[in-house]
Amino acid sequence: MVDANDIEPDTCPRASGMPMLGLGTWQNTDPDQCAESVRTALEMGYRHVDTAQAYGNEDAVGEGIARADVDRDEIFLATKISTANLAHDDVLETARDSLDRLGADTIDLLYVHWPKGEYDPEGTLSAFDELYDDGLIENVGVSNFEPEDLEVALDELDAPIFANQVEMHPLLQQDHVRKACENYDVEVVAYSPLARGQVFEVDELEDVAGKHGVTEAQVSLAWLIEKGVTPIPKATGEDHIADNWEALALELDDEDVDAIDAIERTSREVDPADAPWN
Numbered sequence: 304m305v306d307a308n309d310i311e312p313d314t315c316p317r318a319s320g321m322p323m324l325g326l327g328t329w330q331n332t333d334p335d336q337c338a339e340s341v342r343t344a345l346e347m348g349y350r351h352v353d354t355a356q357a358y359g360n361e362d363a364v365g366e367g368i369a370r371a372d373v374d375r376d377e378i379f380l381a382t383k384i385s386t387a388n389l390a391h392d393d394v395l396e397t398a399r400d401s402l403d404r405l406g407a408d409t410i411d412l413l414y415v416h417w418p419k420g421e422y423d424p425e426g427t428l429s430a431f432d433e434l435y436d437d438g439l440i441e442n443v444g445v446s447n448f449e450p451e452d453l454e455v456a457l458d459e460l461d462a463p464i465f466a467n468q469v470e471m472h473p474l475l476q477q478d479h480v481r482k483a484c485e486n487y488d489v490e491v492v493a494y495s496p497l498a499r500g501q502v503f504e505v506d507e508l509e510d511v512a513g514k515h516g517v518t519e520a521q522v523s524l525a526w527l528i529e530k531g532v533t534p535i536p537k538a539t540g541e542d543h544i545a546d547n548w549e550a551l552a553l554e555l556d557d558e559d560v561d562a563i564d565a566i567e568r569t570s571r572e573v574d575p576a577d578a579p580w581n
Contacts, residue, residue, distance in 0.1 A: 335363075385420075470495045
């Protein structure tokens with residue numbers, strides 16, 4: 304069994320400069336708990352923290368970063384503009400509000416949270432270009448974009464699209480999204496990478512976990528990392544934060560990957576009626 308303390312900090316090992324594993328903070332709404340989970344993760348070695356305006360916890364995430372004995376320059380910080388704030392002027396105003404709440408001078412990756420609500424490709428993305436040109440954001444991202452949405456955004460933006468954040472795990476393998484992102488040199492970031500706990504009830508993952516003496520969560524995360532995808536599992540307690548972190552030390556063999564690739568069961572955990580795939 305690997306000890307989390309034996310794994311080196313995840314200091315941007317990808318060629319893109321984005322750490323391979325991040326801490327998700329969705330539904331981590333208790334301010335002190337959220338701040339402590341961020342601090343714990345950063346001091347354990349995480350260097351990628353993901354939040355969003357819609358999560359209502361940017362203040363707490365900023366507090367956790369401030370508490371951690373880690374230089375801000377080492378942290379890859381991501382947040383998202385809410386669907387209600389995607390009109391051009393609202394993007395500009397609320398992005399600055401997010402910076403204030405996070406206690407940051409710049410945001411490493413700012414996403415369009417969904418291509419819906421007030422989203423208008425021309426108006427929304429021109430505001431992202433402005434933030435990028437002004438140096439307030441280092442990278443532009445999109446979230447929950449299908450390939451056709453991604454193509455429209457690529458045509459509208461002057462700045463490159465750095466990443467597309469989508470739900471992805473062994474029960475939702477997103478082959479078409481991954482292929483499109485690969486074609487356009489866009490990173491894939493996986494939210495809900497443990498399928499809200501369903502990965503613990505999948506026979507193929509149980510078999511691989513038993514073979515390596517690890518948890519099903521680690522197997523799911525290691526499979527995503529092997530695919531070149533950056534998972535951002537939510538965790539609040541130190542034990543879960545550490546268990547996820549240990550996925551970085553798990554090396555799946557070809558037999559493991561093939562078995563997971565062949566899973567036929569599918570499940571999408573985040574599926575609003577007005578999602579772009581519906």
